[in-house]
Amino acid sequence: MKxxxxxxxxxxxxxxxxxxxxxxxxxxxxxxxxDVFIKCRKRHLVVARYESWFMVRKFIPRMGLAAIGCLxxxxxxxxxxFDHATVLHxxxxxxxxxxxxxxxxxxxxxxxxxxxxxxxEYEIKEKGDDLFNHELKSLVDTLQDVGELKExxxxxxxxxxxRNERFDTDQQENIKLEVV
Numbered sequence: 001m002k003x004x005x006x007x008x009x010x011x012x013x014x015x016x017x018x019x020x021x022x023x024x025x026x027x028x029x030x031x032x033x034x035d036v037f038i039k040c041r042k043r044h045l046v047v048a049r050y051e052s053w054f055m056v057r058k059f060i061p062r063m064g065l066a067a068i069g070c071l072x073x074x075x076x077x078x079x080x081x082f083d084h085a086t087v088l089h090x091x092x093x094x095x096x097x098x099x100x101x102x103x104x105x106x107x108x109x110x111x112x113x114x115x116x117x118x119x120x121e122y123e124i125k126e127k128g129d130d131l132f133n134h135e136l137k138s139l140v141d142t143l144q145d146v147g148e149l150k151e152x153x154x155x156x157x158x159x160x161x162x163r164n165e166r167f168d169t170d171q172q173e174n175i176k177l178e179v180v
Contacts, residue, residue, distance in 0.1 A: 015071070017119055020115070021056050033075070033076040037076060053068055055111070
């Protein structure tokens with residue numbers, strides 16, 4: 001029996017954002033990626049796929065249509081890809097549905113605001129992690145040059161605690177602003 005090799009796939013930041021968008025839209029429709037990324041014209045699957053592409057196009061404008069159609073491979077390891085014309089048709093169809101159905105437009109706007117919040121939290125976390133890693137690395141290098149290993153441990157614990165407190169207070173402030 002042949003064993004499958006486990007592969008580690010590294011995603012770019014735009015692909016990570018696209019995965020966040022896809023996961024959120026699929027979660028709203030109670031679907032799995034294996035259900036949506038198949039050659040099928042069932043309405044509920046098409047709507048979920050189209051909405052996902054529409055949101056990716058809206059939130060990641062630099063990503064090309066062909067790249068959006070090929071996202072199923074790096075994100076979910078599904079070999080089905082769609083061409084640029086299919087993604088363009090999807091975005092135009094969603095826009096037409098919004099123009100004719102006000103309830104659908106309202107629901108899509110709610111989904112859009114939810115995705116916007118999720119992506120903003122992701123970007124804050126990414127920036128915080130980058131800043132934290134840079135600060136920690138420079139401090140550790142300096143202290144290791146001096147030979148203070150105990151100080152390295154104490155400072156790293158302090159920085160982790162500080163980062164977690166900062167992230168928690170940012171989330172609490174955002175919640176307070178939403179409530180008001």
